[in-house]
Amino acid sequence: RDIGVTGVQTCALPIFQDGSQIGYRNLTIRENELLFNLWEGLELTVPLRIRDQPVWKQVRYLQPALESCRWLNESETVRITDSLSRTFLKTRWNRNAANGPLLCQGQLFERGLGTRPNSQVIHSVGPQDRKFRAELSLDDSAAELGNASCRVALFTKDGKWKSVGKPLKITRSSGLQKIEVEVSGCRAIGLVTTTGENGTVGGRVNWLDARFHR
Numbered sequence: 170r171d172i173g174v175t176g177v178q179t180c181a182l183p184i185f186q187d188g189s190q191i192g193y194r195n196l197t198i199r200e201n202e203l204l205f206n207l208w209e210g211l212e213l214t215v216p217l218r219i220r221d222q223p224v225w226k227q228v229r230y231l232q233p234a235l236e237s238c239r240w241l242n243e244s245e246t247v248r249i250t251d252s253l254s255r256t257f258l259k260t261r262w263n264r265n266a267a268n269g270p271l272l273c274q275g276q277l278f279e280r281g282l283g284t285r286p287n288s289q290v291i292h293s294v295g296p297q298d299r300k301f302r303a304e305l306s307l308d309d310s311a312a313e314l315g316n317a318s319c320r321v322a323l324f325t326k327d328g329k330w331k332s333v334g335k336p337l338k339i340t341r342s343s344g345l346q347k348i349e350v351e352v353s354g355c356r357a358i359g360l361v362t363t364t365g366e367n368g369t370v371g372g373r374v375n376w377l378d379a380r381f382h383r
Contacts, residue, residue, distance in 0.1 A: 262281075294356060301380070
């Protein structure tokens with residue numbers, strides 16, 4: 170069957186004509202094709218084409234990125250505090266709280282932070298970091314009634330924690346919620362996940378593609 174590809178970056182998924190999808194472990198972009206590593210010893214190669222032509226024949230201009238980013242999972246974390254209940258569910262980098270893949274709204278993400286209610290992650294802010302960005306969503310493995318509340322706090326230069334904006338309510342129907350916070354001049358950032366209206370039931374929340382922009 171013919172195969173197409175939807176999404177970009179960590180959201181790409183091979184899709185068959187009947188609408189079925191295949192999850193993958195790693196994605197490699199070659200000159201004119203995508204190589205999906207499905208599991209050990211099994212790979213899927215998909216031509217990278219636009220209007221039935223190799224993709225690079227359709228490219229007219231590549232604009233350099235105006236800013237760089239620093240992924241949180243690739244830099245040192247100051248402190249992680251987890252809930253004392255259900256210790257098998259805990260904060261994990263690039264995995265959900267139950268140690269499964271980061272799967273949200275049917276999309277597989279390679280980078281992110283899997284958390285559950287009553288947890289917090291504190292991360293240093295570098296002198297060149299200007300903004301923090303991420304997308305928040307319940308993991309697809311969460312219970313139907315799963316929900317949580319997420320917020321960001323900043324440790325300012327005067328040595329005080331300051332909550333930023335209103336907490337985001339994360340539910341099964343809220344989809345992917347984008348968050349963007351100005352961090353210039355701050356010393357640290359806190360990513361806080363607390364209980365929602367239904368308590369801690371199924372509240373597996375993923376902070377997807379968490380990163381600092383410079």
